[in-house]
Amino acid sequence: MLPTLSRIAAALERLAPPPAVTPAPKGADAFVWHPAQAGLPARLAPVARVAAVEIGLLQGVERQKSLLLENTLRFARGLPANNAMLWGARGMGKSSLVKAAHAAANEAHPGSLALIEIHREDIRTLPELLNILRADASGSGGGGRRCLVFCDDLSFEREDADYKALKSVLDGGIEGRPANVLFYATSNRRHLMPRDMIENERGSAINPGEAVEEKVSLSDRFGLWIGFHNADQSTFFAMVEGYAQALGLPIEPDALRREAVEWSVTRGGRSGRVAWQFITDLAGRLGVALPG
Incomplete structure (x- = not known):
């Protein structure tokens, strides 16, 4: 009888799913957060190589670079730092x-900082991710790895309640943000919501001031606001010339500017993205390989 029961128990054990493994920011410098779905457990997928530009190559945003890099370096050293929102013009x-600030911080303090990207559509699961990172810090005796949780192109539309979850975890919830975590976000909108949504709240609410304050208070949870504005022509030239010099492109300055102007006109604007697209095209025509 006992051998039979043992075989049954062994068979059931083989059929049982393996115990869930709690994700942890280990084994890489960058991860993508995948919340639990369709029967699959939540996980932090390691990123072997981050698509990052060396911070010295970023031109025309000197003040923005200085602010974010200093904040990130302080955090990497274990000092107090602020959540940051980078808002403004597209492509700047x-x-x-x-990504460049994260790479620079890890170069200065190797392995100190993990970059964790959370997609906009998964922002409602941010509390779950923060609980995992909080548990990792607790399990390491309070010395868990420091993490930059990053959401690119963050914004909220009408009837979108996810912003309330974000407000709570950034500042104001009972547990608060874990000490080993900072939240960085980028957005084309200063207050993360469309202007007409804020205006409609002002027009339909019993107390318009309170309604608007409720909507815009989310952006107030970021201690560091960094604005990006459209590039004028001199800034655009500085971007193009900086890239060309760093990459050693064999072209005369006058020809470089002339071609850059033509490229920006065909693209309908000037920005860091347009400058890099021009340099990519130019490097290809000149037979110069870009750094991989």
Whole structure:
């Protein structure tokens, strides 16, 4: 009888799913957060190589670089630092600066900082991710790895309640933000919500001031606001010339500017993204390989 029961128990054990493994920011410098779904457990997927630009290559955003890099370096050293929101014009290097600052901090303090990307559509699961990172810090005797949780192109539309979860975890919830975590976000909107949504709240609420304050208070939870504005022509030239010099492109300055102007006209604007697209095209035509 006992051998039969033992065989049954062994068979059931083989059929049982393996115990869930709690994700942890270990084994890489960058991860993508995948919340539990369709029967699959939550996980932090390691990123072997981050698509980052060296911070010295980012031109025309010197003040923004200085602010974010200093904040990130302080955090990497274990000092107090602020959540940061990078907002403003498209293509001016907001997300590139976040990744470059992370790389620079890890170069200065190797392995100190993990970058964890959370997609906009998963922002409602941010409390779950923070609980995992809090548990990792507690399990390491309070010395868990420091993490930059990063959401690119963050914004909220009408009837979107996810912003309330974000407000709570950034500042004001009972547990608060774990000491080993900072939250960085980029957005084209200063207050993360469309202007007409805020205006409609002002027009339909019993107390318009309170309604608007409720909507815009989310952005107040970021201690560091860094604005990015459209590039004028001199800034655009500085970007193009900086890239060309760093990459050693064999082209005369006058020809470089002339071609850059033509490229920006065909693209309908000037920005860091347009400058890099031009340099990519130019490098290809000149037979110069870009750093991989």
